[in-house]
Amino acid sequence: MMERTDGTPNSGIWLLADSNPVVWQNDLDVPLDRRFPTRHNIWTPIERVIQSHLFRECKSRLDEKYYIRNAVEDPCVKLQKDLLADEIATFRGLLNKHQPLLVLCFGQFAFEFARRAQQKENEHSFRYWSVDKLAEQFIKRTSTVRGDAVNVLPLLHASVARGRFRVCHEKFSGGNRDYFQYVGEKLARVLVEHRTDPRLNCFWM
Secondary structure, eight states, rough: OSSSSSSSSTSSSEEOOOOOOOOTTTTSSSSSSSTTTHHHHHHHHHHHHHHHHHHHHHHBOOOOOEEEEESSGGGGGGGHHHHHHHHHHHHHHHHHHHHOOOEEESSSHHHHHHHHHTTTTEEEESSOOHHHHHHHHHHHTTTTTOOTTTTTEEEOOOGGSTHHHHHHHHHHHHTOOHHHHHHHHHHHHHHHHTTTOGGGGGGGG
């Protein structure tokens, strides 16, 4: 059975995915396991762009000291309001305690889960986020990242690498038609702007 998390929550950058891949969870060690294709479909191309921009602008790169977890372990929990509320409360406690600079959420469920964890009052039903709406949130949130706050940013999940990949690239990329390049550049700019934040100290190589 895979571990619940990977890395330390003291990290300034968290990667929040959806849920354990049920068929493979007994063969994987951690969420977004490096051996599992999903990680390289949804994160590696973005990370490559980030690293390239950071090296050109700062002569540095990120050490991969992320804190990684899935919003829930069992995907069935998504349909059980009480259990889901408990998971959100647990995540809220982690956010309040560790105060990461960035929480990068892969897919609409992970984003809504993290968004709910930042609310003061519980909500009874999840919002649905289309690719367009996630893109709007990404633009809004990357342009207003605060150094004194936990900043939750939505990214796409496996849809960007599957049958809807053309739609995802076009709708999320601000007209650039390359989601990975667009998102990587935006995130790199955020990291450059906040490179002196002490929560990122452990990342700079």
